[in-house]
Amino acid sequence: MPLRWRPRSIRGRVTLLVSLLAILLLVPSGLLAGMVARQSVANAVWLDARQQASLTAAADRLGKLSATIKPTTPGIELIQVIGPGNRVIASSPAAKGLPPLGKTRPTAADPQRDVWTCTGTRVGCVRLSAQRVSADPGSDIVYAGRPAMADASTGAIDSLFATQGTVLIFLAVATTWKVTGRTLRPVEAIRAELAAINVSDLSSRVPEPEGDDEIARLARTINSTLARLEAARLRTELALNQQRRFAADASHELRTPVAGIRAQLEEAQLHPEETDLDDLLCRTLRDVDRLQGIITDLLLLARVGASSPELRERADLASIVRTELARHEARPGVRLALMPGVTIDAVHTQIGRVATNLLDNAQRHARSTVLVEVRRRGDHAELIVDDDGEGIAEGDRERVFERFTRLDEARSRDRGGTGLGLAIARDIAQAHDGTIEACSSPLGGARLVLRLPLAAPEVRAGAEVWRTDERSSPVNG
Numbered sequence: 001m002p003l004r005w006r007p008r009s010i011r012g013r014v015t016l017l018v019s020l021l022a023i024l025l026l027v028p029s030g031l032l033a034g035m036v037a038r039q040s041v042a043n044a045v046w047l048d049a050r051q052q053a054s055l056t057a058a059a060d061r062l063g064k065l066s067a068t069i070k071p072t073t074p075g076i077e078l079i080q081v082i083g084p085g086n087r088v089i090a091s092s093p094a095a096k097g098l099p100p101l102g103k104t105r106p107t108a109a110d111p112q113r114d115v116w117t118c119t120g121t122r123v124g125c126v127r128l129s130a131q132r133v134s135a136d137p138g139s140d141i142v143y144a145g146r147p148a149m150a151d152a153s154t155g156a157i158d159s160l161f162a163t164q165g166t167v168l169i170f171l172a173v174a175t176t177w178k179v180t181g182r183t184l185r186p187v188e189a190i191r192a193e194l195a196a197i198n199v200s201d202l203s204s205r206v207p208e209p210e211g212d213d214e215i216a217r218l219a220r221t222i223n224s225t226l227a228r229l230e231a232a233r234l235r236t237e238l239a240l241n242q243q244r245r246f247a248a249d250a251s252h253e254l255r256t257p258v259a260g261i262r263a264q265l266e267e268a269q270l271h272p273e274e275t276d277l278d279d280l281l282c283r284t285l286r287d288v289d290r291l292q293g294i295i296t297d298l299l300l301l302a303r304v305g306a307s308s309p310e311l312r313e314r315a316d317l318a319s320i321v322r323t324e325l326a327r328h329e330a331r332p333g334v335r336l337a338l339m340p341g342v343t344i345d346a347v348h349t350q351i352g353r354v355a356t357n358l359l360d361n362a363q364r365h366a367r368s369t370v371l372v373e374v375r376r377r378g379d380h381a382e383l384i385v386d387d388d389g390e391g392i393a394e395g396d397r398e399r400v401f402e403r404f405t406r407l408d409e410a411r412s413r414d415r416g417g418t419g420l421g422l423a424i425a426r427d428i429a430q431a432h433d434g435t436i437e438a439c440s441s442p443l444g445g446a447r448l449v450l451r452l453p454l455a456a457p458e459v460r461a462g463a464e465v466w467r468t469d470e471r472s473s474p475v476n477g
Contacts, residue, residue, distance in 0.1 A: 011180045018176040022169045030165035034158050042127070045075070045146065046114050049129035052076040053112070053144035057133045060140055065090055073144075078126060080143045081133075089140060101143045102128050108135040116148070123147045186215050190222065202230035254294060257287045300353065300424055312345045312432075314455050317381050318374045324352040325359075325372075333366065334359070337373040342381045343455045350428045351452075354436075357421035358385040358448050365389035369443060380434075380451045389445035397438040401426040425450070 007013050052073040059065045060081060069079045069092045079092035082100050095101065102117045111132040118125040128145035190206040197204050205226060208219040261284055268275040318338035325334075344351070355372075362370045366387035373384040392400060403423040422436075425448075429436040434452035441447035 011177065011184055014180045015173060015177045019169065019173045022172040026165045026168050030161040034161045037161070038158070045127050046129060048073050048076050049114070049127060049145045050112065050131070052079060053129040053131040053142045056081065056142045056144060057131050057140075060133045060142065067091075068093065068096070076144050076146055078123065078128070078143070078145050078147070082141045082143065084138045098122060101126060101145070102130055104128075104130045105141055106130050106132045108132065108139075111135075115143075115145075183215070186219065190215075190219055194222070197226070202226055202233055254291060257291050257294075261287050294420070311347050313348060314343060314345055315348055315351075316340060317342045317344050317351070317383060317452070320346075320348060320351050321355045321372060321374060321383065324355045328356070333368050334363075334370045334372060337371065337375075339375045342374055342376045344381050344432075344452045345455045346432055346452065351432070354425045354428050354450055355383060357425045358383070358450065361385075361421055361448065362387035362389075362446070366445060371443060376454065377451075379454050381454055383450040383452075385448045386441040386443045387445040388441070388443040391440060391444065392438050392446045400438055401436070422448075 007016055052071060055072055056065070056069060056079055065081060067090050069081070069090050071077055071079060071092050071094075077092060077094040078098075078101060080088055080095050080098070080101050081090040083089040086100055088098075088100060091098070101123075102115050104113055104115050104117075106113050113130045115128040115130050116125065117128060125148040126145050127148055128143050131142045131144075133140040133142060186207065186209040193204060193206040205223045206219050208223065209216050264280060264283060264287075268280050318340050321336075321338060325336075359370065359372060362385045366389045369388045371384075371386040373382075373386075375382050375384070401422045403420055426436050429450055429452070432452055434450065436448065436450045439447050439449065
């Protein structure tokens with residue numbers, strides 16, 4: 001069962017842990033240091049008492065002992081010389097009139113002893129050094145010492161260590177609280193920023209602290225994850241938009257031909273005797289062909305944005321154009337000026353579809369001549385299709401790339417256009433990091449220009465795998 005008093009924050013838990021460790025380490029250390037200090041003080045008292053006892057015993061042996069003994073060791077005020085019969089022969093002023101300070105009588109084999117006694121009624125407990133003056137059986141005994149109450153230094157030492165331990169524990173707690181707070185401050189900033197981020201807007205990023213510690217790496221990882229999530233969200237929105245546009249376009253463009261087919265069939269059903277079956281079949285098949293073309297183009301538009309860059313292959317743009325021209329019937333009035341060696345990274349079928357759509361558009365509007373050109377310009381490859389038709393008004397040069405845009409509605413339908421050819425070309429160009437635009441043609445009609453990035457040369461073992469041909473080789477067809 002979790003403890004109810006456990007701090008909820010990491011800062012509080014770390015501070016509590018450091019506090020417990022400080023108490024467990026500093027309190028025993030303080031007690032041990034106090035004991036050592038008290039023992040040192042006691043040893044110093046015993047040494048002083050022994051010194052004074054030795055000096056007094058030497059004076060007694062030399063016969064220089066007076067009735068009143070003058071202490072010579074600082075702090076040792078209680079001095080007595082006890083003769084046979086436990087009689088006080090001499091004493092210091094502080095011990096005058098006192099009974100014998102102790103009852104211990106050192107032997108000749110052990111002439112000096114340290115004594116702690118509380119027999120005195122006036123001085124209380126004392127620390128004494130008892131020393132035998134000579135080895136004679138009736139030798140005098142010298143007592144030298146001081147009252148235990150005078151050892152106030154040991155209490156001061158205890159207070160000092162207690163205060164020191166308390167201060168150290170407080171400093172450890174305060175320092176830990178401050179350091180952990182400063183260390184975890186970026187984490188709180190990251191949490192606040194993440195709390196403010198919503199699913200609809202993943203463009204925000206958490207602050208990245210300097211350095212390469214765990215928090216800095218965490219912030220960078222979060223930002224990297226947010227970037228991936230934002231990219232995934234954008235891709236999802238793009239896919240949803242494409243699906244919505246597909247549904248809207250399909251419902252809009254398929255309604256008319258389906259309604260026409262239905263009307264023709266219903267009329268034939270109502271008036272079978274007045275219906276020309278061959279004519280009905282021809283008109284119905286023509287509408288079905290148009291439906292099939294619209295559906296094919298819509299499906300292609302839906303797939304273009306989903307094409308993976310991994311599907312792209314290196315190819316010569318001129319070769320793609322020639323391949324597409326070879327797949328269709330001979331196109332009268334088409335001239336070619338294709339520069340070889342203009343290499344791109346592309347999905348071949350999609351770029352081929354662009355070339356076909358541009359050529360179909362030009363042939364629908366040309367009077368007699370269409371010019372197809374492939375060339376290199378800077379770091380881009382260009383596919384240019386010119387016609388000598390009526391051209392495109394400047395105000396319509398962007399609108400022609402929108403879906404189902406027909407500048408001449410009736411004539412476009414008659415010529416088999418679905419209104420999606422240039423829209424497909426634009427989406428494919430954008431999917432390949434390129435552009436497409438319309439402008440005036442030197443032939444007097446419209447010019448459509450597809451620009452795609454040139455493929456970067458592959459390098460193997462320090463040598464280029466392929467080389468571009470700088471020479472232009474127009475070929476008339």
